[in-house]
Amino acid sequence: MLEDFGNPSSTHAHGRKVRAAIESARKKVAELLNCTPGEIIFTSGGTEADNTIIRSAVETYQLKHAISSSIEHHAVTHTLGLLEKQNVIQLHHVRLDEKGHVDLNHLEELLKEFPKALVSLMQANNEIGNLLDMEAVGNLCHTHHAYFHSDTVQTIGHYRHDMKRLKVHGMAAAAHKFHGPKGVGFMYINKDKKIHSFMQGGAQERNMRGGTENVYGIIGMARALEICYRDMDDHKAYIEGLKERMIEKLKSGVPGVTFHGDSVNFERSLYAVLNVSLPESEENEMLLFNLDLKGISASGGSACSSGASTGSHVLGALYPNSKRGAVRFSFSKYNKAEEIDSVANVMEEIYKVIV
Numbered sequence: 001m002l003e004d005f006g007n008p009s010s011t012h013a014h015g016r017k018v019r020a021a022i023e024s025a026r027k028k029v030a031e032l033l034n035c036t037p038g039e040i041i042f043t044s045g046g047t048e049a050d051n052t053i054i055r056s057a058v059e060t061y062q063l064k065h066a067i068s069s070s071i072e073h074h075a076v077t078h079t080l081g082l083l084e085k086q087n088v089i090q091l092h093h094v095r096l097d098e099k100g101h102v103d104l105n106h107l108e109e110l111l112k113e114f115p116k117a118l119v120s121l122m123q124a125n126n127e128i129g130n131l132l133d134m135e136a137v138g139n140l141c142h143t144h145h146a147y148f149h150s151d152t153v154q155t156i157g158h159y160r161h162d163m164k165r166l167k168v169h170g171m172a173a174a175a176h177k178f179h180g181p182k183g184v185g186f187m188y189i190n191k192d193k194k195i196h197s198f199m200q201g202g203a204q205e206r207n208m209r210g211g212t213e214n215v216y217g218i219i220g221m222a223r224a225l226e227i228c229y230r231d232m233d234d235h236k237a238y239i240e241g242l243k244e245r246m247i248e249k250l251k252s253g254v255p256g257v258t259f260h261g262d263s264v265n266f267e268r269s270l271y272a273v274l275n276v277s278l279p280e281s282e283e284n285e286m287l288l289f290n291l292d293l294k295g296i297s298a299s300g301g302s303a304c305s306s307g308a309s310t311g312s313h314v315l316g317a318l319y320p321n322s323k324r325g326a327v328r329f330s331f332s333k334y335n336k337a338e339e340i341d342s343v344a345n346v347m348e349e350i351y352k353v354i355v
């Protein structure tokens, strides 16, 4: 920041040096995802990437129908909801099974009825961790000529993506989900399914996203992703161990505890997220507060909107009549087994008094 402060759009030497750093970050990200650098467009994060892909795909291909689920992130639900309100698209919700997984048979039925639709389904749910079968959905979309967008904000940096194999047209990423800087992300746009730009402005990002680049964020993000890929298998195994430990400790310490979504199914759930379902109790209201007092940072729903007074739309859709409490724990490579034990002990203490 002190030495290479040029504007990457400037043609002078200071600018060119920074441009080269951005392009090398793009090349790095593209190599990791096995795609071409031109398919990576830097954004301010996941929300911008989701908005851009959805709005621009609808506009570019004049799509009239969208198929999505009720448990997507608000970056998707609100964007689709607005397009529906403006009569640009008709929105169809795919059925979810009792664990919150997409019913692929119903998706196929919808695709047969509304071919050439926009399909927007997230790869991993940020609240309950459910994983989507991207390959199966990609194949269905391919067969029915749909545009497939997936919010991959929770999975990029945690799982490998081979863009030469996956039949997905647009994906969204946010650096802060893989230990990169906040306020930066990227979108993957398949080169054979190009979309118009969403923001009007300068010619940055190959005319796909006007505006001076977040240089330091982009370089930091590429480095963070590189580290994630380097250590992915070890970290995955380690974090899975933490999650398993937490599940076991909670099961033995907290009477009546269960888990929302498919959290305990390691094949079909994000290893970094555990959504705990707690027996009905008035103390559930104070749970996050009490955990916070003990220095434990957890979330009641999605961290993205935990400031909002409304509850989680994800849990609301899956458990409409439930009065049980919910707390979401997220684990990382920086957590220690002792921390898991102490959180589980605190939970046990709280629920010993209550239950």
Ligand SMILES: Cc1ncc(COP(=O)(O)O)c(C=O)c1O
Pocket: 044, 045, 046, 047, 048, 050, 073, 075, 122, 124, 125, 126, 151, 153, 154, 173, 174, 175, 183, 185, 304
């Ligand atoms: C699944 C998912 N999509 C989108 C977003 C929004 O990303 P950002 O905050 O980078 O805009 C988030 C939350 O951070 C998320 O968890």
